[in-house]
Amino acid sequence: MAWSPIATELLLVSAVFCLVLWVARAWQPRVPKGLKSPPGPWGWPLLGNVLTLGKTPHLALTRLSQQYGDVLQIHIGSTPVLVLSGLDTIRQALVQQGDDFKGRPDLYSFTLVTDGQSMTFNPDSGPVWAARRRLAQNALKSFSIASDPASLCTCYLEEHVSKEAEALLGRLQQRMAEAGRFDPYNEVLFSVASVIGAMCFGKRFPQSSEEMLSLISSTNDFVETASSGNPVDFFPILRYLPNPSLQKFKAFNQKFFRFLQNIVQEHYQDFDESNIQDITGALLKHNEKGSRTSAGHIPHEKIVNIINDIFGAGFDTITTAISWSIMYLVTNPEIQRKIQEELDRVIGRARQPRLSDRLQLPYLEAFILELFRHTSFVPFTIPHSTTRDTILKGFYIPKERCVFVNQWQVNHDPKVWGDPSKFRPERFLTADGTAINKTLSEKVILFGMGKRRCIGEVMAKSEIFLFLAILLQRLEFSVPAGVKVDLTPIYGLTMKHPHCEHVQARPRFSTK
Numbered sequence: 001m002a003w004s005p006i007a008t009e010l011l012l013v014s015a016v017f018c019l020v021l022w023v024a025r026a027w028q029p030r031v032p033k034g035l036k037s038p039p040g041p042w043g044w045p046l047l048g049n050v051l052t053l054g055k056t057p058h059l060a061l062t063r064l065s066q067q068y069g070d071v072l073q074i075h076i077g078s079t080p081v082l083v084l085s086g087l088d089t090i091r092q093a094l095v096q097q098g099d100d101f102k103g104r105p106d107l108y109s110f111t112l113v114t115d116g117q118s119m120t121f122n123p124d125s126g127p128v129w130a131a132r133r134r135l136a137q138n139a140l141k142s143f144s145i146a147s148d149p150a151s152l153c154t155c156y157l158e159e160h161v162s163k164e165a166e167a168l169l170g171r172l173q174q175r176m177a178e179a180g181r182f183d184p185y186n187e188v189l190f191s192v193a194s195v196i197g198a199m200c201f202g203k204r205f206p207q208s209s210e211e212m213l214s215l216i217s218s219t220n221d222f223v224e225t226a227s228s229g230n231p232v233d234f235f236p237i238l239r240y241l242p243n244p245s246l247q248k249f250k251a252f253n254q255k256f257f258r259f260l261q262n263i264v265q266e267h268y269q270d271f272d273e274s275n276i277q278d279i280t281g282a283l284l285k286h287n288e289k290g291s292r293t294s295a296g297h298i299p300h301e302k303i304v305n306i307i308n309d310i311f312g313a314g315f316d317t318i319t320t321a322i323s324w325s326i327m328y329l330v331t332n333p334e335i336q337r338k339i340q341e342e343l344d345r346v347i348g349r350a351r352q353p354r355l356s357d358r359l360q361l362p363y364l365e366a367f368i369l370e371l372f373r374h375t376s377f378v379p380f381t382i383p384h385s386t387t388r389d390t391i392l393k394g395f396y397i398p399k400e401r402c403v404f405v406n407q408w409q410v411n412h413d414p415k416v417w418g419d420p421s422k423f424r425p426e427r428f429l430t431a432d433g434t435a436i437n438k439t440l441s442e443k444v445i446l447f448g449m450g451k452r453r454c455i456g457e458v459m460a461k462s463e464i465f466l467f468l469a470i471l472l473q474r475l476e477f478s479v480p481a482g483v484k485v486d487l488t489p490i491y492g493l494t495m496k497h498p499h500c501e502h503v504q505a506r507p508r509f510s511t512k
């Protein structure tokens with residue numbers, strides 16, 4: 001009997017389909033008896049669930065968690081990805097089973113950061129990573145929240161922020177005199193970069209150089225590509241096709257690395273062990289002292305890698321937080337008024353706010369917590385990966401499984417927050433309104449938790465508080481009547497609001 005061409009084609013397509021299914025099944029790890037794999041949606045061969053993720057993966061994965069639960073599995077291309085939601089489940093994985101979940105996956109985009117030598121974006125989670133993390137943490141602490149013996153301020157951070165916030169006040173008033181409006185993101189970016197620049201490099205930081213300004217203003221080229229679920233990490237072919245955002249990501253990383261390398265190199269030439277004044281100096285000193293064989297030893301040419309991690313994380317995240325704050329304040333004038341009433345009552349107008357005022361300003365603190373929760377502008381942690389075969393909530397998770405941790409879901413879980421879509425700072429105040437409800441505040445997750453928890457959390461919270469307190473004591477922010485402010489977040493490692501060039505600031509009182 002002769003086969004018709006259509007029947008032959010059908011047979012061939014079915015055979016290829018069966019083969020793809022068989023290969024996909026054969027690749028799945030064997031699940032030990034009595035255990036099961038996490039549930040998840042059906043995915044297309046070769047594509048997996050990438051189309052479901054779309055342009056807002058944090059929302060898509062939140063919807064999936066309502067259907068499949070806190071431990072679910074998707075595929076991006078042919079790569080299985082574990083997705084964790086729910087505060088208790090995330091705490092169980094990252095804290096109670098922290099060693100199992102502390103790894104980072106081997107993603108293509110990670111190899112492009114800091115020449116593949118980043119402490120943050122790197123599959124290493126062994127003793128070398130642990131020693132570098134400790135070193136970075138200590139150096140950061142010494143030059144942010146530790147006291148500066150040569151200054152009247154509480155600490156280095158207060159000294160730098162007070163100075164930069166004062167300069168920012170002046171610049172905003174100048175913009176108002178010149179143009180009658182400004183784009184808050186660009187203005188805040190410069191001030192926040194100057195703070196972390198001063199901490200990392202002291203006076204050597206080229207604060208206003210063209211190179212530095214062009215670099216910091218292209219940080220979006222980084223956060224867009226370094227986001228969880230970027231197809232370039234899961235479909236190798238996309239690395240070879242024309243891909244403008246990948247090209248920009250590569251260019252940004254190279255320029256950023258070179259820029260920092262030059263400053264660190266300069267620093268090394270005139271390094272004086274008896275006079276350490278910044279994070280680079282502290283790292284160089286550690287190396288002079290450290291044993292050359294210990295895991296903690298870092299050759300001086302590698303110090304730039306740690307600086308890259310600290311500097312990079314230190315300006316983008318904080319700028320994003322302060323800029324979002326201004327956007328929420330102009331769209332919620334009533335909340336702005338309450339913060340300013342509190343500032344007037346507690347601090348008055350005769351002196352600048354200080355870090356030590358923080359406990360006496362619970363409403364401002366509640367505003368910051370609600371901003372973190374409501375925007376969840378770091379929607380996922382940086383991807384994790386399992387370091388060994390493990391079991392989570394009865395599900396079997398094999399070694400080296402890529403893990404996405406959905407912070408946005410936790411911060412919008414109706415079971416925890418009741419009315420998650422409402423912006424309501426009061427939810428974080430105690431019944432008498434005089435303090436923060438600590439138990440509730442600990443349910444906001446924006447800095448990760450466990451072994452990979454952000455090392456800049458304490459500094460970031462203090463810096464955001466002080467910038468906002470100083471700005472809001474002196475200025476009232478607004479947008480002209482009729483201007484529509486778009487608060488739709490743009491997905492990325494950090495989510496930004498669309499640029500708004502119509503913000504205005506009016507002095508609240510005369511300082512003459």
Ligand code: HEM
Nearest residue numbers: 120309310313314317381382446447448452454455456460
């Ligand atoms: C509002 C500000 C910030 C937010 C929301 C934030 C959030 C995060 C998150 C979500 C992670 C990933 C945690 C994980 O993978 O589980 C992280 C890691 C990290 N952050 Fe931050 N961060 C902020 C500010 C900072 C600052 C100011 C610095 C340093 C000056 C910093 C340095 C780091 C470093 C080095 C890591 C990597 C830790 C590791 O992989 O071991 N961050 N941050």
